[in-house]
Amino acid sequence: MIVGSNLEKVINSGNFAVTGELGPPKSADIETLKHHAEEMRHYVDAYNITDNQTAIVRTSSIACGAVLVQMGLEPIIQITVRDRNRVCIQSDVLGASALGIKNVLCLSGDHQQFGNEPGAKGVYDIDSMQLIKGLKDMRDDGVFMGGEELEAPVSYYLGAVENPFADPFEYRVDRLEKKVNAGVSFIQTQCIFDLERFKKWMELVRERGLHKKVAILGGVTPIKSLGAARYMKNNVSGITIPDEVIDRIKGAEKKKEEGLKIAIETIEQLKEIEGVAGAHVMAIAWEEKVPEIVERAGLYPRPNV
Amino acid sequence: MIVGERKPFEQIEEIVDSNSKILVLGCGTCVTVCLAGGQKEAEELAASLRIKCKKDNKQAEVDALTIERQCEYEFVDQVKSRLDEYEIIISLACGVGVQTITERYPSLLVMPGLNTKFMGYPLEQGVWSERCLGCGDCVLHLTRGICPVTRCAKSILNGPCGGSAEGKCELSPEIDCAWHLIHERLSNLGRLKELETIQPPKDWSSSHHGGPRTIVREDVRLDSGE
Numbered sequence: 001m002i003v004g005s006n007l008e009k010v011i012n013s014g015n016f017a018v019t020g021e022l023g024p025p026k027s028a029d030i031e032t033l034k035h036h037a038e039e040m041r042h043y044v045d046a047y048n049i050t051d052n053q054t055a056i057v058r059t060s061s062i063a064c065g066a067v068l069v070q071m072g073l074e075p076i077i078q079i080t081v082r083d084r085n086r087v088c089i090q091s092d093v094l095g096a097s098a099l100g101i102k103n104v105l106c107l108s109g110d111h112q113q114f115g116n117e118p119g120a121k122g123v124y125d126i127d128s129m130q131l132i133k134g135l136k137d138m139r140d141d142g143v144f145m146g147g148e149e150l151e152a153p154v155s156y157y158l159g160a161v162e163n164p165f166a167d168p169f170e171y172r173v174d175r176l177e178k179k180v181n182a183g184v185s186f187i188q189t190q191c192i193f194d195l196e197r198f199k200k201w202m203e204l205v206r207e208r209g210l211h212k213k214v215a216i217l218g219g220v221t222p223i224k225s226l227g228a229a230r231y232m233k234n235n236v237s238g239i240t241i242p243d244e245v246i247d248r249i250k251g252a253e254k255k256k257e258e259g260l261k262i263a264i265e266t267i268e269q270l271k272e273i274e275g276v277a278g279a280h281v282m283a284i285a286w287e288e289k290v291p292e293i294v295e296r297a298g299l300y301p302r303p304n305v
Numbered sequence: 306m307i308v309g310e311r312k313p314f315e316q317i318e319e320i321v322d323s324n325s326k327i328l329v330l331g332c333g334t335c336v337t338v339c340l341a342g343g344q345k346e347a348e349e350l351a352a353s354l355r356i357k358c359k360k361d362n363k364q365a366e367v368d369a370l371t372i373e374r375q376c377e378y379e380f381v382d383q384v385k386s387r388l389d390e391y392e393i394i395i396s397l398a399c400g401v402g403v404q405t406i407t408e409r410y411p412s413l414l415v416m417p418g419l420n421t422k423f424m425g426y427p428l429e430q431g432v433w434s435e436r437c438l439g440c441g442d443c444v445l446h447l448t449r450g451i452c453p454v455t456r457c458a459k460s461i462l463n464g465p466c467g468g469s470a471e472g473k474c475e476l477s478p479e480i481d482c483a484w485h486l487i488h489e490r491l492s493n494l495g496r497l498k499e500l501e502t503i504q505p506p507k508d509w510s511s512s513h514h515g516g517p518r519t520i521v522r523e524d525v526r527l528d529s530g531e
């Protein structure tokens with residue numbers, strides 16, 4: 001056990017883990033976020049809190065994470081390398097730990113040109129791989145990235161993302177391995193709509209035995225409407241949605257129900273794939289459906305570990 | 306080479322302001338090659354300014370002159386007396402040229418007529434592309450000749466990120482993903498294994514983040530006393 005977060009315990013217990021996702025608002029009023037967190041209570045093991053997702057200015061992930069801790073819930077704070085240099089990132093991670101946050105997810109972050117401050121200077125002092133390695137060394141060796149020693153130990157459960165749908169495909173597994181070597185304990189994948197490609201990727205993952213070294217949580221997003229599916233397909237970087245999925249929504253009478261069904265089926269399939277340790281449910285702007293998805297996918301109640 | 310692009314005419318007009326003795330000063334090196342600030346462009350800009358002044362009924366004298374290099378005292382000194390004749394000099398050199406003349410002759414008013422863009426090369430006639438950021442600690446040996454610091458929008462050293470699709474950067478289908486190119490190159494060379502190494506954080510102090518850089522070479526200094 002590294003830090004003993006609930007997520008870590010569920011994963012270590014061999015149960016199929018479930019994480020949810022919360023996006024902070026473009027204001028300091030986080031009542032809605034708290035409301036969604038409350039709705040998902042008992043249905044997810046931990047909550048991802050996005051870090052200025054798609055480069056849009058929002059309340060900080062650490063601040064929202066601290067509020068969740070106060071509510072007795074468990075956040076996974078996302079940290080991107082887009083907006084902060086190594087000085088700030090390390091300081092923020094220490095701060096997060098001081099606030100009781102136990103899970104950290106390392107990402108590159110969407111480029112600032114996608115957001116509402118396209119003229120911002122992108123920081124990119126370090127990349128996501130260096131972030132993982134740096135935070136691991138801080139935790140395991142007690143040294144900052146620059147080599148100086150910490151005054152006291154710090155601990156957190158480290159995760160990262162991987163996108164099995166990005167290119168070059170063959171390299172995606174190498175990159176996962178690199179992240180494992182850099183020090184991550186869990187991986188959340190980009191939303192899975194193309195299950196065949198995901199299965200192919202998992203095969204390669206198993207060939208190298210990586211599923212035994214890192215817990216892979218498959219990303220699942222329920223599609224709310226045909227428009228949402230098309231939008232994701234065309235505008236969200238790193239997401240691929242096969243035409244069959246779009247057609248299925250198009251042909252369905254009750255589109256929302258069809259979207260939920262696809263998500264639930266995906267989770268059910270994920271449970272069957274050897275080496276998949278859980279699901280990460282990203283129901284952005286549809287958070288209230290998470291309990292239903294989790295329940296219908298046979299993942300409720302959550303284990304008490 | 307240094308690639309520049311002429312500032313919009315309206316902005317140059319604003320910069321010229323009410324000055325009536327104007328020199329457009331071209332530079333014969335990089336910006337000539339990239340067709341932004343050489344003799345031809347200097348003459349064209351001077352002609353445009355003349356026409357505009359006439360249209361506005363403004364008395365002004367606009368000349369054009371091009372020197373070999375604005376970024377070396379040697380060339381600037383040769384035309385000092387000419388430069389003295391003007392109230393304002395619109396330099397079509399890169400930012401280095403503008404500052405070289407300003408530092409050499411603080412009494413002259415030298416203003417930029419060019420936006421200095423990047424270090425790069427022409428991919429084809431009329432298309433220039435950036436290739437070097439001048440980070441001060443070259444990594445091209447690691448990637449066999451493709452610069453991730455410059456060509457990856459996130460300057461990733463352990464790429465590619467999750468946004469790379471079909472060889473293109475998440476920023477735009479017009480931009481090649483640098484890491485896709487690097488992967489392809491190393492794969493062709495049978496050197497993919499090299500990508501397994503986690504490249505440590507870059508020391509940016511050798512780049513601009515360490516403040517303006519200066520190189521001192523005692524071996525070639527004239528006043529080194531040896």
Ligand code: SF4
Nearest residue numbers: 457466474475482483
């Ligand atoms: S897509 Fe490629 S070039 Fe663009 S930011 Fe990601 S790694 Fe860099």
